[in-house]
Amino acid sequence: MSNAYDKANELGRVLKESDEFKQLAELHNKVNEDEQAKQMLDNFRGIQMELQQKQMQGMELSEEEIQKAQSVFELVQQHELISKLMEAEQRMSQLIGDINKIIAEPLEELYGMGQE
Amino acid sequence: MSNAYDKANELGRVLKESDEFKQLAELHNKVNEDEQAKQMLDNFRGIQMELQQKQMQGMELSEEEIQKAQSVFELVQQHELISKLMEAEQRMSQLIGDINKIIAEPLEELYGMGQE
Numbered sequence: 001m002s003n004a005y006d007k008a009n010e011l012g013r014v015l016k017e018s019d020e021f022k023q024l025a026e027l028h029n030k031v032n033e034d035e036q037a038k039q040m041l042d043n044f045r046g047i048q049m050e051l052q053q054k055q056m057q058g059m060e061l062s063e064e065e066i067q068k069a070q071s072v073f074e075l076v077q078q079h080e081l082i083s084k085l086m087e088a089e090q091r092m093s094q095l096i097g098d099i100n101k102i103i104a105e106p107l108e109e110l111y112g113m114g115q116e
Numbered sequence: 117m118s119n120a121y122d123k124a125n126e127l128g129r130v131l132k133e134s135d136e137f138k139q140l141a142e143l144h145n146k147v148n149e150d151e152q153a154k155q156m157l158d159n160f161r162g163i164q165m166e167l168q169q170k171q172m173q174g175m176e177l178s179e180e181e182i183q184k185a186q187s188v189f190e191l192v193q194q195h196e197l198i199s200k201l202m203e204a205e206q207r208m209s210q211l212i213g214d215i216n217k218i219i220a221e222p223l224e225e226l227y228g229m230g231q232e
């Protein structure tokens with residue numbers, strides 16, 4: 001068991017030293033230092049979170065809400081720094097997702113097996 | 117990056133060879149071979165999932181639903197094999213949770229920092 005924690009710590013260190021993480025951290029800090037970019041991104045994230053919560057609660061989104069979210073998304077994508085940050089977040093999230101799949105594989109096998 | 121995948125694979129192997137996983141797999145297989153235990157557990161899981169989905173959709177649970185879930189839970193806990201399996205699942209889930217926290221630590225630090 002302590003062995004698993006050791007390996008997890010090694011993995012954490014490797015992730016922290018990865019190009020993916022370094023790029024993400026750099027872009028994150030740049031956006032945080034740019035008041036206008038930060039406001040734009042916070043605004044977008046706020047809208048995104050609001051709509052996700054509605055969907056999770058089984059509520060349907062209105063035409064207007066979907067269009068508003070789309071236009072704010074197009075706006076932030078035109079901001080080079082923000083769009084680079086969002087790409088870096090996506091790469092990191094892909095990497096973390098892949099890692100979680102690898103780690104959960106034995107459990108997947110176990111719980112996939114017993115069901116027919 | 118490939119380095120992170122290598123470490124994740126190492127971690128996956130260590131987990132698969134851990135006492136926690138081996139105990140879980142053994143109990144899982146025993147329950148699956150015991151038709152009565154399996155039915156009892158499937159029934160409990162079905163009820164649990166139904167109520168979780170309701171809660172996630174923001175619906176309130178009735179007194180009756182809560183009491184039913186509680187009595188089924190007490191029933192499965194009295195079944196030695198099932199209660200052992202559930203304990204093993206909890207230990208594994210604790211381990212995976214700890215590992216996820218360790219891996220996500222650099223991201224937590226990064227995203228905790230920019231917010232005030």
Ligand SMILES: [Ca+2]
Pocket residue numbers: 032230232
């Ligand atoms: Ca700030």
Ligand SMILES: [Ca+2]
Pocket residue numbers: 114116148
């Ligand atoms: Ca079976």
